[in-house]
Amino acid sequence: MKASQFFISTLKEAPTDAEVASHKLMMRAGMIKRLGAGIYNYMPMGLRVIRKVEAIIREEMNRAGAVELLMPVVQPAELWQETGRFEAMGPELMRVKDRHGRDFVIQPTSEEVITDIARQELRSYKQLPKNFYHIQTKFRDERRPRFGLMRGREFTMKDAYSFDRDVESGTRSYQAMYDAYCRIFDRMGLQYRAVAADSGAIGGDVSQEFQVIAETGEDAIVYCPTSDFAANIEKAEAVGLIAQRAAATQAMTKTPTPGKSTCADVAELLSLPLAQTVKSLVLATDELNDKGEIVKSVVWLLLLRGDHDLNEVKTSKVEGLKNGFRFATVGEIEDHFGTKPGYLGPIGLKKPVKVIADRTVANMSDFVCGANEADFHLTGVNWGRDLPEPDAVADIRNIVAGDPSPDGKGVLAIQRGIEVGHVFLLGTKYSEPMKATFLDENGKPQPMVMGCYGIGVTRILGAAIEQNHDERGIIWPNGIAPFTVVICPIGYDRSADVKAAADSLYAELMAAGVDVLLDDRGERPGAMLADWELVGVPHRVVLGDRGLKEGHVEYQGRRDTEASKMALAEVAAHLRAQLAA
Amino acid sequence: MKASQFFISTLKEAPTDAEVASHKLMMRAGMIKRLGAGIYNYMPMGLRVIRKVEAIIREEMNRAGAVELLMPVVQPAELWQETGRFEAMGPELMRVKDRHGRDFVIQPTSEEVITDIARQELRSYKQLPKNFYHIQTKFRDERRPRFGLMRGREFTMKDAYSFDRDVESGTRSYQAMYDAYCRIFDRMGLQYRAVAADSGAIGGDVSQEFQVIAETGEDAIVYCPTSDFAANIEKAEAVGLIAQRAAATQAMTKTPTPGKSTCADVAELLSLPLAQTVKSLVLATDELNDKGEIVKSVVWLLLLRGDHDLNEVKTSKVEGLKNGFRFATVGEIEDHFGTKPGYLGPIGLKKPVKVIADRTVANMSDFVCGANEADFHLTGVNWGRDLPEPDAVADIRNIVAGDPSPDGKGVLAIQRGIEVGHVFLLGTKYSEPMKATFLDENGKPQPMVMGCYGIGVTRILGAAIEQNHDERGIIWPNGIAPFTVVICPIGYDRSADVKAAADSLYAELMAAGVDVLLDDRGERPGAMLADWELVGVPHRVVLGDRGLKEGHVEYQGRRDTEASKMALAEVAAHLRAQLAA
Incomplete structure (x- = not known):
């Protein structure tokens, strides 16, 4: 290509709304041009990179035995109603009516449509396994689109869907995709890590994310440098840091801590290690009637060590919190604890509260917590002696660097990553409600075991740049350079x-x-x-x-x-x- | 490719809603799968053809110096409001609101967005000419989607847009695209004809359609086998068939024609050639006030020779009818002519009517027309003697096979075609309202002269099959076979x-x-x-x-x-x- 036959348009300065390096550099390099919030024109220089990314993906998908097709951008709502996602997906799902008033969605992903194809086309065990993929425009009406192509509203995604006769075969299809993804990101010259992930709204039993390592990544990745353990922090198990609860050595004492409403302030005031303090977080769950009105609320007290943070994904897996929870209101807190946030604790409650202790907290002794009285904390608190055992003990905290690896093979480190791929073994989450069955050798209908496998084509551009740039600009890996x-x-x-x-x-x-x-x-x-x-x-x-x-x-x-x-x-x-x- | 690694799904019978050969055969061959009205999944076998079509287009567009980019499917309404097309396009334009209630459109074409890019990026005469194109998903909410990929709602289109400093340069860009289109359709192995076309809603000064020849085509193409004249019937000029008006030889006579309300019936009854009769068509135009209410209507009488048909596109170019017209109501007809349709004519009107004679009618003599009395016609009617000259003479009829070619080089023939491409020299229709200007050598802003150039990628599949099939199935040309x-x-x-x-x-x-x-x-x-x-x-x-x-x-x-x-x-x-x- 000669430059005179191409279109090159560089800028000295990035627009002020560009926050991260990749967004700034893509704008300055004339690779993308903003059309609206989270909606970009891919200019000729940027499109060349997209095409190279797509070509690598296509080659490796084909090599792995997947077959390419193309599903529409505008999809009838009926299929989305079959799985319940038409309502469940909330405002991220762009809904539109046609001239006859019929409902459609602008596709954010294609589980429904591919399952509809599969239930019509794949009727016999002889046709399985099968893996279909497409590379297509997607739309997700993000509440806050940002970071250029990293979190846009319109974007290009490769999504693949496997159909198998059973979990064993499905696991092989999943592994084939995992291997293909490794080849894809290797060929793109990206430094990445495949990590265990929470399946989230997509659902399913097993899932792993492919994270491009970059300091500016939105995700925290936990890994063990001396073993192959790696997981998204949302998912990574935090083991209890105290193997056995020590015997009490102190008497419980009410101590004035005026104006010290955080664990850090209290530890400093009392000259105690932060790891001796316990923080109290108050959640609530609501019971609704048929009309969706709240008929009853339950208040929950979650106890974490002062230097630990709550992990909401893990919390959502605790018995009683699985159907959703919210942070309690100040009114509910005062009603149950008799004081304002900042001095809360598990002792001397006004009304019954469900107490969940993090694994580490459950084995602490002589600890410090709020006294349920403004400007006072309790020190020398001990389980059993000063308060009853918690209603439940659970892993509800985020890993911190230095924690032991759950596989027992070392100590964990944390790095930031950008999710560019995600593989899911879905099981029958979509095939059951949509009745996607095949006939087995005995002529008996069986639900297909599905997997789904996404790669954010356009996001890869952002991730590659976050990982590969300097003060002068972008440094493309050979495989995806324009x-x-x-x-x-x-x-x-x-x-x-x-x-x-x-x-x-x-x-x-x-x-x-x-x-x-x-x-x-x-x-x-x-x-x-x-x-x-x-x-x-x-x-x-x-x-x-x-x-x-x-x-x-x-x-x-x-x-x-x-x-x-x-x-x-x-x-x-x-x-x-x-x-x- | 081995079949076992691919997906092949053929059907013995086509679904009953498939009307034309290409639709039936694509369904039976497993190339497409219906998802909704006018919305199809492109199955692996069909997608291979689409990719080959796209590859040919891309190569020839690049060869012609066009530069590929990619504009979004979901586009902000603001740009469409700038050109007025947000309202003007009517229900074919799919409109959607985002979570914040902002208006967007699902793009049916991209004049607005590319002009927005051009007005920001092309600032100097030194950057011109430039031609940008993309191959992207489009959506048009057709009132009656049909014929599979021939008139779908979601489809793939290649659209290119040229920007030039003046009409002379713009004409060169237009010609380069015309030549590229010829190479594209040649390489696809299609029999086609480039014909002069009406610019329609897109606007502009000059346009030509590329029509794939097929008996089932929706368009009628007029061409001269002994010259290079070719035009869409909507556009093809019909010359007057009578060079000079002959002198009257008959007296005007009121003749009973009971129950004979068509020219053909009257001619048969009176043993006269159909070409001796004149048919009357009654239109109306309305004058609206600020509230959109009709304040005044004008009735128009259009006279065509009995064997000719009205051409509505040409009619819409007649002075007084350019802003739209409608067929008159029976009430208006009775009010002005004193009788029901079937016996209308230009003589003996009750109220003033604007009379437009087709070029051929204007030179007829001793002709037959309705007597404005049920069951009676007039014979031996002559202009001047029996009725005043018409208010205007215009070309308002469709060509019929055997008409002389407007270039004087032969006799016209008609064949059917399927429009697969359209090139427009737009002029400044979009650059003026959107202020897409460049600075000339003197630093003076000038509007860019634009062209736009579309190819219906997915429609090509339908057109190729309509042209190339037999009772056993499809016969793909080598260049685009799966x-x-x-x-x-x-x-x-x-x-x-x-x-x-x-x-x-x-x-x-x-x-x-x-x-x-x-x-x-x-x-x-x-x-x-x-x-x-x-x-x-x-x-x-x-x-x-x-x-x-x-x-x-x-x-x-x-x-x-x-x-x-x-x-x-x-x-x-x-x-x-x-x-x-």
Whole structure:
């Protein structure tokens, strides 16, 4: 490609609404252009990257035996009503009526439609297993779209769906997709981690996320450097940090802590370690009648060690909290504890409260907690002696770095990640309600075991940039760069020697199948080189009159600190070696 | 590709709602699957054709210097309000609100968005000309979606938009697209005709349609076999058939024609040629006040020769009818003509009526028309003597086969066509209201001259099949077949010789880059061959034990009436020759 036949539009400054590096750099590099909140035009430079990402995905999906089809963007509501997601998905699901007033959705994902296809097309065990995928425009009406392509409303997703006769076969299909995803992200040159994940709204039994490692990631990933344990922090099990409860050594004492409403402040005031304090969080659950009115509420007290944080996903798996919970109102708190938040504790309650202790708290002794009286805490508190055992003990906290790994093989570390892929073994969550059955060898209908497998095509661009950029711009991995090589001739329009050398190198690389761009725009050298550092082309060759007279051109990899001189005749071979590496 | 790794699903019978051949055959061949009215899943077999169509379009667009980008499916209403099309487009435009109640449209086309991009990105004459295109999902909420992919609601369109500094340059961009379209449809192996067209709702000065010739086409195409004149019947000029008005030879006579309310019946009754009769059509135009209420209506009488039909597109270009017209009500007709339809004519009106004569009618003499009295016509009617000259003479009729070509170079013929492409020189229709200007050499802002260029990607599948099928199924042209060659081994799972021969031919063709499918499903021979005739793979090789023992396999082109025997070793060369042809 010659630059004059392409469209290049770079900006000195990013728009003020761009918050993260990838968003700023994609805007500055002219890869995307905002059309509305969370809706972007993919400009020619950005589209080239998308197409490369799609091509890698397509090749590896096909290699793994998946078959490509294409399901519509606008889907009839009926199928979504069959699974209940038409209502359940809330405002994220974009709903639209046609001219006849019939309901449709703009697809955010395609479980319903593919299951509808499968229940019509896959009738016999002989047709199984089968894996269908498509790469299609999706729309999710995010409450707060942000970070450019990282959390847009309209985006491109590859979603695949496997259909198997049983869980054993389904697990093989799942593993084949897991392996394909590893190949895909390897080929894209991304540093990533596959982590155990919570299945969330999609449902299912087993799921793993593919997280691109980046400091700016929205997700926290827990991993054990000395074993293969890795999980999203939402999912990662936190073991109890105290193996056995120690005997009480202190008497329970009411201690004035005026104005000290946090565990950290109390620990500092009392010169105690933060790990000696217990924090109280108050939740509530509601019982509704047929009309959806609250008929009864239950208040819950959750106890965490002062240096720990609540994990809401794990909390939602505690018996009694599975159907949803909310934080209690100040009124409910005063009603049950007799005081305001900041001095709450499990002792001296006004009304019955369900007490859930985190695993670590359950084994603490001589601990500090609120006295249920403003400006007072209790010290030397001990389970059994000062208060009854909790109603339940559960893992309700987030992992912190340094916690023991649940597999017993080391100590956990935490890093940030950007979720770019997610594989789910769904089981029969969709095939049961939608009656997607096949006939087994005995002619008996059986529900198909499904898996679903997503890759955020457009989000990959954001994630790759978050992981690979510097102060000058983007640094694309070879596999997904908009162009692999850029030839920058200094004085292309002035020097016949430069033009001849640039043209000949361009022709040579094109003939070798290298995705090369020749910058024939006639820009000033500084602006030209800055453009390509911003755009992030991984390999650059600069040719100028002076160098050519001395018999050399300059090669520089985008991560190299300086250029290497080499003979024009050697450049192509050098580039091929770089690209093969 | 091996069939066992693909998804093949053929049907003996087409669903009853499929009306035309292409719809029936695509359903039966498992290429598409209905999801809702005018909304289809593109199944793996159909998607392969779509991808081949897209690839040809992309290559030729790039060759023509157009640059690909991708604009969103969901577009903010603001831009559509700038051009007035948010209201003007009516119910075909699918409108949707997001969670904040903001208006969006599901794009039916992208003039607004690309003009928004151009007005921000193209600021100087130095950046022009530029041509951007995308291949994207579109939605038009058709009142009556039908014929499968021919008139769907969700479909894929390639739309390109050119931006030029003036009409001269814009015309060059237009011509470049015209030429690219010819290459595209040539490569697809379609018989087509480029015809002058009416610009319709898109607007603009010049436009041509690319029509795939097919008897079932919705459009009538007028062409001159002895010149290059070709136009959509909506647009094709009908010259007056009578060069000069002859002198009157008959007296005007009121003649009883009881129950004969059509020109054909009257001509038969009176033993006169139909070309001696004149038919009367009554239209009305309304003048509205600010509230949209009718304050005044004008009645129009349109006179056509008895054997001619009204052309509404041409009629809408007559002075006074440009802002819309309707057929008059029976009440209005009785009020102005004193009688019911069937016996209307221009003589003896009760109230003033605007009279428009078609060019041919204006030069008729001694003609027959209604007497404005039930069961009576007038014969021997002559302009000037019996009635005043018409208020206007205009071309308001459809061409009929045998009419002289407007270029004077022959006689016109008519054939049916399916519109698959349309090129428009838009001028400044969008750039003026959206203020898409560039700075010329003098630093003065000038509106960009635009062109737009569409190809109905998914409709091409329907059109290609309408043009290329027989009683056994589809006959794909080589360039867009889902597979170019199918190898059908008889007894692949039983005979080691057959398997070895089939595998070796498959490997040889794959290595040669031929898009070949090996049918390894183990179907019965009859069902297997019927499947591939239905799907329409253009080249087939059948291998069986008996033939292999005799040293031959059977090759058959999809249009061939019988198979040719040839040595296994010769097949690949034979196929390459067929594909190169």
